[in-house]
Amino acid sequence: MQKDLEKNFLLDFEENQNIAHKICKIYTTNQSAHKDLFQEITIQLWKNYPKFRGDSKFSTWMYRVALNTAISLYRKSTRRVKTQDISDFSYKIKATDYDDTEEIQLKALYKAIHKLNDIDKALIFLYLEDKPYKEISETLGISSVNARVKMNRAKEKLKNILNP
Template sequence: MKESIKDNFLADFEANQNIAHKICRIYTSNESDHNDLFQEITIQLWKNYPKFRGDAKFSTWMYRVALNTAISLYRKSTRTVKTQDISDVAFKIKSVDYDDTQEQQLKALYKAIRGLNDIDKALVFLYLEDKSYKEISETLGISEVNARVKMNRAKDKLKRILNP
């Protein structure tokens, strides 16, 4: 394997790894599941990195892979994460400790978001990341109009959950 591919992946991943942490925060409710999902997202990103064409920004591609990984893993009725062994990978990714002090303010919101269906979770997450409806539609593979309609419905659901 070429060193430059590995180096490029590491640089891109380390610069954007908070995306994976945030997705893990939305799709998991404890640290163990968070770590398992983070590992699985990392593996999927690495496995699919050779397919990254650069048509979109790395962060947009990362959102798509990470969200698809989280959604597919958490749709299973057992809600357990099956991870792959990463020990055969010849390099280590420097993990930055996830600082959740700011997240404490949003605890109720995250809890409410976890109560949404998988697509609504992804929509709300991308919206909270200040992504445009165009970027949201590209990431999720839906039309921009559909993204707007679904987002308005998701906002209404969150209001009902947070203000019963």
């Protein structure tokens, strides 16, 4: 049973690991912090995987866990990511390096996104991932109407940052 669980997790994770990398890109400013947050997200996903019931797509569930992990870690007053040892199963994950070269033109956008609050960052991230408002509201645990209102406000803030 444990072997099947581990095998399924590894398959699901490897197929969707870019989600975690993108969230790390939005919530961190350097490669070291990116790696630390990626590791913590991976640990939280593994810890919570037995609770994944399949009511939603794995990617939707992964967004939620990853965003909650990023938001909770960066809300702490120290703003320092505390990580745990992942050595028990890290050798089994075929991690691919996040390719920054394709997103150089998005540097200004990421810089602007870094200036938003945590919830606005999550909203913009999910919006940029072309997620429907229904999925955004499920991921963030808010109503669909609230997601639309917050999204409009977040877009306006982003416009003001990009075009002062």
